[in-house]
Each structure stands twice: as structure tokens, then as C-alpha cells.
Amino acid sequence: MLELKNIVKKYFIGEPNELTVLRNINLKVLDGEFVSIVGASGSGKSTMMNILGALDRPTEGIYSLDGQSTGSMTDNQLSEIRNERIGFVFQTFNLIPRNTALANVELPMFYCGMGKKARRERAKELLALVGMEDRMDHMPNELSGGQKQRVAIARSLANNPSIVLADEPTGALDTKTGNMVMDLFLKINEEEKRTVILITHNEELALETQRMITLRDGEIISDKRISERGRVS
Amino acid sequence: MIVENIALAFSSIRANKMRSLLTMLGIIIGIMSVIAIVIVGDAMTASVTENMSSLGAGNITVSIQEKGLDSAEINVIAGERISLSGGRTARTGNSPESSDLITDEMINSVAESFPGEVLGVSVSYSGGSAQVKSKDLYANISISGTNSGYATANNITMISGRYISERDVEARAMTAVVSDKLVGNMFPNGDDPIGEKVKVYKSNSIETYTIVGIYEYEQMGFGGMAADIDISTPFYIPVSTAKADVLEKNYTYFTVIAANNVDVNAMTDKLQNYFDNLYRNNKLWKASASNMSSMLDSISETLGTISLAIAFIASISLLVGGIGVMNIMLVSVTERTREIGTRKALGAKNFNIKIQFVIEAAIISLVGGIIGIILGIFIGIIITNVIDAPLVISSIVVLGIAMFSMAIGIFFGWYPASKAAKMDPIEALRYE
Ligand SMILES: Nc1ncnc2c1ncn2[C@@H]1O[C@H](COP(=O)(O)OP(=O)(O)OP(=O)(O)O)[C@@H](O)[C@H]1O
Ligand SMILES: [Mg+2]
Numbered sequence: 001m002l003e004l005k006n007i008v009k010k011y012f013i014g015e016p017n018e019l020t021v022l023r024n025i026n027l028k029v030l031d032g033e034f035v036s037i038v039g040a041s042g043s044g045k046s047t048m049m050n051i052l053g054a055l056d057r058p059t060e061g062i063y064s065l066d067g068q069s070t071g072s073m074t075d076n077q078l079s080e081i082r083n084e085r086i087g088f089v090f091q092t093f094n095l096i097p098r099n100t101a102l103a104n105v106e107l108p109m110f111y112c113g114m115g116k117k118a119r120r121e122r123a124k125e126l127l128a129l130v131g132m133e134d135r136m137d138h139m140p141n142e143l144s145g146g147q148k149q150r151v152a153i154a155r156s157l158a159n160n161p162s163i164v165l166a167d168e169p170t171g172a173l174d175t176k177t178g179n180m181v182m183d184l185f186l187k188i189n190e191e192e193k194r195t196v197i198l199i200t201h202n203e204e205l206a207l208e209t210q211r212m213i214t215l216r217d218g219e220i221i222s223d224k225r226i227s228e229r230g231r232v233s
Numbered sequence: 234m235i236v237e238n239i240a241l242a243f244s245s246i247r248a249n250k251m252r253s254l255l256t257m258l259g260i261i262i263g264i265m266s267v268i269a270i271v272i273v274g275d276a277m278t279a280s281v282t283e284n285m286s287s288l289g290a291g292n293i294t295v296s297i298q299e300k301g302l303d304s305a306e307i308n309v310i311a312g313e314r315i316s317l318s319g320g321r322t323a324r325t326g327n328s329p330e331s332s333d334l335i336t337d338e339m340i341n342s343v344a345e346s347f348p349g350e351v352l353g354v355s356v357s358y359s360g361g362s363a364q365v366k367s368k369d370l371y372a373n374i375s376i377s378g379t380n381s382g383y384a385t386a387n388n389i390t391m392i393s394g395r396y397i398s399e400r401d402v403e404a405r406a407m408t409a410v411v412s413d414k415l416v417g418n419m420f421p422n423g424d425d426p427i428g429e430k431v432k433v434y435k436s437n438s439i440e441t442y443t444i445v446g447i448y449e450y451e452q453m454g455f456g457g458m459a460a461d462i463d464i465s466t467p468f469y470i471p472v473s474t475a476k477a478d479v480l481e482k483n484y485t486y487f488t489v490i491a492a493n494n495v496d497v498n499a500m501t502d503k504l505q506n507y508f509d510n511l512y513r514n515n516k517l518w519k520a521s522a523s524n525m526s527s528m529l530d531s532i533s534e535t536l537g538t539i540s541l542a543i544a545f546i547a548s549i550s551l552l553v554g555g556i557g558v559m560n561i562m563l564v565s566v567t568e569r570t571r572e573i574g575t576r577k578a579l580g581a582k583n584f585n586i587k588i589q590f591v592i593e594a595a596i597i598s599l600v601g602g603i604i605g606i607i608l609g610i611f612i613g614i615i616i617t618n619v620i621d622a623p624l625v626i627s628s629i630v631v632l633g634i635a636m637f638s639m640a641i642g643i644f645f646g647w648y649p650a651s652k653a654a655k656m657d658p659i660e661a662l663r664y665e
Binding site: 107112 | 304526571575577579580581582583584662
């Protein structure tokens with residue numbers, strides 16, 4: 001379970017151009033939920049996501065993960081949390097260049113100290129799960145956008161995280177490929193019972209999730225359950 | 234962990250081959266110079282030591298020198314025996330008068346003045362180059378007038394017959410000791426050459442000598458372009474014979490062979506005193522005595538100075554190389570900011586990032602170092618070949634230098650790696 005309590009995020013603190021990006025955010029996400037976050041550009045979605053992913057620290061407020069507050073944790077402890085419990089999927093894929101698809105998927109396991117053989121085996125399984133097993137020896141620059149994102153999703157699942165965070169994962173993809181990626185997230189949520197939080201500008205995709213949170217100017221202006229799920233077209 | 238990082242480092246070197254090579258250049262040149270210095274220095278020392286034992290540590294050379302010049306000026310001529318350039322090369326353009334030179338009386342008086350301490354004396358006089366000819370057979374020679382002590386002083390190995398004797402010198406005999414090489418040229422049928430007469434064609438005369446001995450010719454130095462058959466070998470004749478038609482009978486230098494039980498350094502001092510006394514009234518010239526150990530000191534001093542100069546250049550090159558590595562690592566860290574952000578998002582700790590870049594810097598300089606070592610050994614092989622010195626490559630030195638080049642990478646890669654490790658993951662991910 002993720003919990004944000006009175007979270008505030010400011011930039012340029014103390015300077016004349018001080019900027020409050022998140023104002024008093026309160027949010028609870030239960031295990032196994034599929035939540036979408038929508039809102040205009042600059043409304044603070046990514047900022048909130050980075051705090052949820054333990055990549056960033058809030059200026060004020062408490063973020064706790066499974067009841068454990070992260071405020072007093074060291075950078076190394078946050079690294080461990082990201083490594084073991086959180087999977088990231090980025091809009092721009094962020095695969096490591098010059099590393100094969102397989103090596104990219106192995107990376108989180110490398111950082112948690114898993115042995116070479118076990119890593120390799122698990123990475124192959126994950127690539128098979130996203131339908132990329134026949135491309136595992138390819139370099140990122142030899143893959144299409146959709147293929148890269150599937151590798152990135154496989155990588156996000158490497159250490160069996162309970163939470164998967166995706167910041168506009170379909171933003172750089174066409175509708176068809178985007179739908180395929182969305183199907184993967186649905187599968188991850190439904191079949192593997194992982195919490196998925198998805199930022200999207202695409203209302204239709206948001207409607208496929210269980211819960212839609214809308215941000216405006218750093219505040220949550222709506223948080224609603226979606227009763228009728230399913231693809232419109 | 235380390236293994237993966239090494240593989241990673243190689244893949245990023247491979248991805249930027251040209252850039253990596255240019256980065257390595259400073260390290261390559263620096264390490265190459267270091268290796269070359271070590272090899273050449275070792276070779277020279279070994280060569281000098283070898284010469285020392287072959288020339289005999291008991292030799293004390295007395296040579297004419299201009300007053301006011303410091304101790305014997307030492308020349309190490311590539312591949313040749315060590316020679317003192319006292320009177321042989323006039324240092325300042327002044328040349329000694331005949332009356333300044335060492336006379337036969339002085340030389341003879343040495344043996345009388347130090348009974349039991351002197352085994353013999355060796356003199357030599359160059360008679361120029363010439364050719365031995367008979368029908369279509371020939372051999373090139375350089376005529377050298379010597380006395381009986383010369384063979385001892387220069388460790389000449391006789392194969393058969395005898396060396397030039399004192400009686401030959403007194404009688405101004407037309408006797409000659411020739412090399413096995415000459416025998417091979419002139420007596421291809423295997424006839425015994427001892428007692429045979431050979432005709433020596435000089436530039437303006439033809440002389441006939443009787444062969445009394447054969448010595449073993451050791452090729453010193455670079456053979457040069459000469460075909461084997463054309464190699465010129467020394468042709469030893471009595472010094473008196475060599476000087477028969479020249480006016481100048483005196484010597485610029487000669488060698489005293491100390492007896493076996495004598496302290497050579499003390500003997501050198503005694504000889505110096507003896508000659509200082511003889512030359513006390515000469516305003517311009519003196520005779521200076523020196524032995525192998527004083528020569529060796531002066532050679533190693535010269536070598537040390539040269540090495541120091543090259544080491545200085547090498548260390549500047551290594552410093553520049555190290556800064557090059559630092560620069561390229563800073564560029565690489567900036568270029569890979571997003572990669573660093575991604576790695577951190579995936580759970581890399583600062584330590585993981587740091588070690589990745591430190592290892593990359595270490596590998597770049599190690600590869601540069603290895604290339605430098607290979608080139609340095611190559612240069613060392615060429616130089617030792619040219620000066621005909623023994624090639625000694627110590628694997629410990631090579632290993633140590635490889636480690637050193639890696640240490641340079643670690644040292645200069647530390648700061649860029651720390652910079653990478655300290656990056657804020659969010660900022661790194663947002664970097665365009
Ligand atoms: N490091 C930073 N320094 C200063 N301002 C920042 C920084 N990061 C984000 N901001 C500001 O915070 C605000 C929210 O940014 P954020 O990236 O969270 O928006 P977003 O909702 O994800 O927008 P988009 O949909 O375009 O991705 C923006 O106004 C942005 O300029
Ligand atoms: Mg965003």
C-alpha cells in the first residue's frame with residue numbers, strides 16, 4: 001500500500017521565483033489497484049510519480065510504503081526500495097544503449113546481486129512474457145518504439161516488484177502499439193496482481209483502469225472509480 | 234560485478250574507438266617511454282658489466298688530458314668497447330705536442346717503479362685499414378700495432394699459435410696475429426695458416442707478414458651493411474712495426490694491467506700521483522689514470538642523467554594522459570547522464586555508479602598502458618639490437634608498469650566517477 005500524506009513539493013525554495021508544484025496531496029493506493037493519473041501538462045503528475053517511486057523526496061509531508069515512512073531513509077535505502085519493490089516504465093523507454101535487450105532486463109537483478117545464470121534465465125522468461133524472446137540479443141537502436149517499450153516493461157518486472165509506475169508509457173507510440181502496451185499493463189495487474197500506476201494523456205486508456213485521479217495545478221481535483229471498464233473502440 | 238563492469242568498459246571503449254585511442258595517446262607515449270628507458274638502461278648496464286668483465290677489472294688506463302678538464306670524459310660508442318677520450322679526441326681543439334705525450338721510457342718506468350704490482354702494460358697504435366689479398370681471395374683488416382700486454386688487457390682469446398711477443402716488438406718483426414674470420418676468408422681449404430705469409434695491401438705500400446697466431450673474433454656491435462665476407466677484423470702486429478715509418482713514437486694513452494692481488498683503485502691513485510709528478514712542469518697537459526670502476530661510475534651517472542630527462546618527459550606525458558582520461562570521463566559522464574539516471578531508477582547505488590566509471594577509466598588507461606608497453610618493448614628491442622646490448626625484460630617491471638597505468642586511470646577517473654555517482658536521479662533522468 002502506498003500512502004501520500006499532506007505532500008508538498010516546491011522548487012527554488014526561498015528564492016523570489018519559488019514554485020509550488022504539488023500542494024497538499026493526500027492519496028492512498030491499495031495493493032493490486034490499477035490507477036491512472038491524468039491532468040494537463042505541468043500539473044505535477046510526473047513530480048508526484050517520482051515521489052511515489054522514491055526517486056524524489058517531498059518538500060513537506062510523509063510518503064509511506066507498506067506502512068513504512070520513507071522520510072528518514074538514506075539514498076542507499078531508497079535505491080534498495082526502487083530496486084526491489086518498484087518497477088519503472090518511462091515515456092522515452094530509457095533502455096541502456098549498447099546493452100542488449102537481455103542485458104537491459106538483467107540490470108535490476110544485477111544491482112540486487114543476483115547470479116549471472118539466474119538473471120539470464122529470469123530475463124528470458126520476462127522477454128517471453130512481453131513477446132520479445134526472439135529479439136533478446138538486439139541492441140535498443142535495433143528495436144522499434146513498441147518493442148523498446150516491451151523490453152522496458154520486462155525490465156520493470158525483473159525483481160518482481162509489487163508496484164509498477166509508468167509515466168506516459170504510450171506517449172511515444174501509435175494507437176495500435178499503445179494498445180498492445182496497455183494490454184500488457186492490464187495483464188500485469190490482473191494476472192500478476194501488481195499495483196500499477198499509469199500517467200496518461202489519453203482519456204480512453206485511463207478509462208480502462210480501475211481508478212482515475214485528476215491533477216490540476218498540483219492538486220487532486222478528482223479521484224473516481226471507473227465502473228464501466230473496457231476499450232471504447 | 235567487477236567482471237560485468239569490465240565488459241561494460243570495453244563495450245564503451247569499442248563504441249568510441251577513435252576517441253578512446255586519442256585519449257590513450259598520452260598514456261601510450263608515457264608508458265612507452267618508461268618501458269624503453271628501463272629496457273635500454275638495463276641493457277646498457279648489462280653491456281657495461283659484460284665489457285668490464287671481458288676487459289678485465291684490473292685495467293688502468295692512463296691517458297693524456299688537457300689540464301683544467303675534469304676526470305676522464307667517458308664515451309660509450311655504440312657497441313664498441315668503452316674508450317677513454319683523453320688524448321684521442323681533442324676536446325677543445327688544442328692538440329698535444331709530441332713532448333706532451335707518453336713516451337716509451339715513461340711506460341717502461343711504470344713496471345720498474347711498481348714491481349710486483351704491475352702484471353704488464355698494453356699499448357696500441359692504429360695502423361689504418363687495409364686488405365689482405367692473394368689471387369682472388371681477400372679479407373678486410375684494420376691494422377693494430379700492439380704489445381704482448383694488449384692480449385691480456387683486452388682479453389683476446391687465442392685459437393692457435395701465439396700472440397705478439399716482446400721480442401717481436403723489440404725486433405720490429407713482420408709478424409701478425411689474425412682473426413679466425415680472416416683465416417676463413419684466406420685459407421678456404423683448411424690449410425694451417427701458422428707460419429704462412431700474407432700480403433697486406435695498404436693505400437701506398439704492400440707489406441708481407443708471417444702469421445704467428447689466430448684469435449677468436451667476436452663481433453661487437455651492429456654488423457652494419459657489410460656482407461659477412463667484407464667484415465673488417467683487427468690485424469695485430471708489433472707496435473714498433475706499425476710505427477716504423479711514422480715520426481710520432483709517443484702515445485696518447487696506454488693501459489696498465491694491475492696484478493691480481495692489487496687493489497685497483499689504490500693502484501690507480503698511485504699511478505695518478507706518479508704521472509702528476511712526471512707532468513708537474515707541463516702547463517697544458519696531464520696524464521690521467523682511471524679504471525673500470527671509475528668508468529662504470531661515470532657511465533651510470535651519464536645513464537642516470539639521460540634516464541632522468543626521459544623520465545621527466547614520460548611523467549609529463551603521463552600527467553597529460555591522465556588529464557586526458559579525466560576529460561574524456563567527464564565528457565562520458567555528461568553524455569550518459571540519462572543512462573546514470575536510469576540506472577539509479579533501477580536501483581543502482583551511488584557506489585555502483587562510481588565503480589562503473591572508475592573501472593572504465595582504469596580500463597582505458599590499462600589498455601593504453603598495454604599498448605605503450607608493447608610499443609616500448611618494440612623500441613627497446615630495436616635499440617638493444619642496434620647497440621648490441623643484451624635484451625632484458627623483467628616481467629615484474631612490465632607488470633608493475635601495467636598496474637601503474639591502471640592506477641593513473643583510477644586516480645584521474647575518480648573525480649568524474651564521483652560526479653556521476655552524486656547525480657540526482659530525477660535531474661539525470663530529465664537531462665536532455
Ligand atoms: N527540477 C525542476 N525545477 C524547477 N521546476 C520544475 C522541476 N521539475 C518540475 N518542475 C516544474 O514542476 C511543474 C510540474 O512538472 P511535472 O513534470 O510534474 O508536470 P507533468 O504533469 O508531468 O507534465 P507533463 O504532462 O507535461 O509531463 C512544471 O511546472 C515544471 O516546470
Ligand atoms: Mg510528466
